[in-house]
Amino acid sequence: MKKILFQILFLIPLCAQLSSCNADDTPDSDASKTYIPVLDARSLPIGNRPMELFKDDENPNLMYDKTDRWFRVNAPLQVIQSGKDSIQLSLYSPVGLKDVKIYAKIPNFEKRILIFDFSEIPSFHRSFHQIPFVAGTSNYITEHGNRVNIQQIPGFSNGAIEFSVESTDPLMAKFKKIKSQRLVQFESAYHTNELGKFLPMNPVLAKEAITMMINFSYALSHPLYYDTFMNFDRYKREQAARAGTTVNGALDWHGNAVDENGVYDYLTKAQIQNSYNAYLDSRTVYPSMVGGGSAFGGGPLASQWESGYVRGHWLGDLSVFSHEYSHHVGYGHDSNLANSGQGGGQQEMLSELYRYLIYLEDLPFLNPDVLQGWTKTNYLNAAYQKPVFTINPQNTFLLKYNGTGKWN
Ligand SMILES: [Zn+2]
Numbered sequence: 481m482k483k484i485l486f487q488i489l490f491l492i493p494l495c496a497q498l499s500s501c502n503a504d505d506t507p508d509s510d511a512s513k514t515y516i517p518v519l520d521a522r523s524l525p526i527g528n529r530p531m532e533l534f535k536d537d538e539n540p541n542l543m544y545d546k547t548d549r550w551f552r553v554n555a556p557l558q559v560i561q562s563g564k565d566s567i568q569l570s571l572y573s574p575v576g577l578k579d580v581k582i583y584a585k586i587p588n589f590e591k592r593i594l595i596f597d598f599s600e601i602p603s604f605h606r607s608f609h610q611i612p613f614v615a616g617t618s619n620y621i622t623e624h625g626n627r628v629n630i631q632q633i634p635g636f637s638n639g640a641i642e643f644s645v646e647s648t649d650p651l652m653a654k655f656k657k658i659k660s661q662r663l664v665q666f667e668s669a670y671h672t673n674e675l676g677k678f679l680p681m682n683p684v685l686a687k688e689a690i691t692m693m694i695n696f697s698y699a700l701s702h703p704l705y706y707d708t709f710m711n712f713d714r715y716k717r718e719q720a721a722r723a724g725t726t727v728n729g730a731l732d733w734h735g736n737a738v739d740e741n742g743v744y745d746y747l748t749k750a751q752i753q754n755s756y757n758a759y760l761d762s763r764t765v766y767p768s769m770v771g772g773g774s775a776f777g778g779g780p781l782a783s784q785w786e787s788g789y790v791r792g793h794w795l796g797d798l799s800v801f802s803h804e805y806s807h808h809v810g811y812g813h814d815s816n817l818a819n820s821g822q823g824g825g826q827q828e829m830l831s832e833l834y835r836y837l838i839y840l841e842d843l844p845f846l847n848p849d850v851l852q853g854w855t856k857t858n859y860l861n862a863a864y865q866k867p868v869f870t871i872n873p874q875n876t877f878l879l880k881y882n883g884t885g886k887w888n
Contacts, residue, residue, distance in 0.1 A: 544668035553697035564635030659701035679771035729822020777804025794867035796835030836877035
């Protein structure tokens with residue numbers, strides 16, 4: 481009886497405001513019932529238009545379409561409304577997800593409603609699905625497992641539904657820890673208009689770039705990185721103490737002013753916090769590929785060599801990319817946030833941390849076999865061997881943390 485009362489009270493707000501539900505006061509005999517089918521996205525009917533994103537032989541023009549291909553690094557599983565009555569589901573990940581539940585929050589009803597239940601979504605998957613409210617009046621369960629009856633809703637204006645995703649898959653737990661909100665897209669101008677300076681990307685390299693951007697963003701979000709970034713002076717002192725030397729170069733982060741006679745424009749704690757936020761904010765980044773003698777970064781651009789995509793990031797060789805990424809954030813060669821001189825700044829610290837996170841197995845993606853980029857010789861300009869990671873025993877984070885520091 482308690483449960484019946486709760487259901488009735490619980491449904492009043494929606495009925496009063498939307499007139500689109502019926503209070504169903506029949507207790508559920510089967511508490512595990514979800515009222516929607518469990519779907520396996522590996523074997524969907526043709527009507528769902530399932531496809532593989534960034535298939536090796538896909539036309540690169542598709543990945544340069546920034547209205548179609550984009551994702552935020554903290555949401556590799558993307559659910560967006562398509563038309564008035566459907567969703568487009570895309571997974572920007574080299575590894576699939578198991579047990580994914582998609583919830584909808586509709587206007588004037590405060591609880592999230594389970595609308596799709598996937599047993600499995602394969603890597604780099606896309607498909608389209610009609611929102612079940614459109615098909616007819618039916619029962620659903622809320623995020624708390626209560627039954628709700630929703631009358632048919634013929635369609636939705638854009639933004640009227642908020643979608644959210646939950647999964648028991650450990651990979652989803654890692655995605656949810658990512659604090660960076662960078663928007664990743666591929667810009668054709670860097671690839672087709674300035675040949676010699678840049679080279680075209682292709683889907684094989686794009687998959688590596690996406691994998692790297694998610695891992696890189698996880699590393700930037702990691703408590704060990706935040707702690708070291710906020711206390712870089714401590715990192716420098718500890719490094720010097722271990723080497724038995726004085727601190728080499730600047731003692732702490734400094735900005736873009738020219739360094740004269742060892743005088744640096746050191747950042748205040750508040751400025752360091754702002755800088756950290758800038759590394760993680762919602763601006764757009766275009767991972768691109770170097771085609772000439774130098775890598776470039778600045779504005780949305782952050783480029784690196786093909787070898788960095790195929791091998792380097794799996795080995796924690798993030799020196800070049802982190803340098804270009806720092807240009808993208810706004811730092812020049814007079815700041816140790818970009819520059820590698822003076823005993824190492826951001827480039828050195830971030831690469832060391834990244835390698836330590838590989839050693840701890842504390843990144844979303846650790847196994848280069850998920851992409852096997854080095855085997856796809858038809859799409860590469862050089863020959864590469866499979867990347868095999870080993871930790872340097874002198875790694876600064878290994879020396880300090882000695883196997884601890886994993887992010888729960
Ligand atoms: Zn530079």
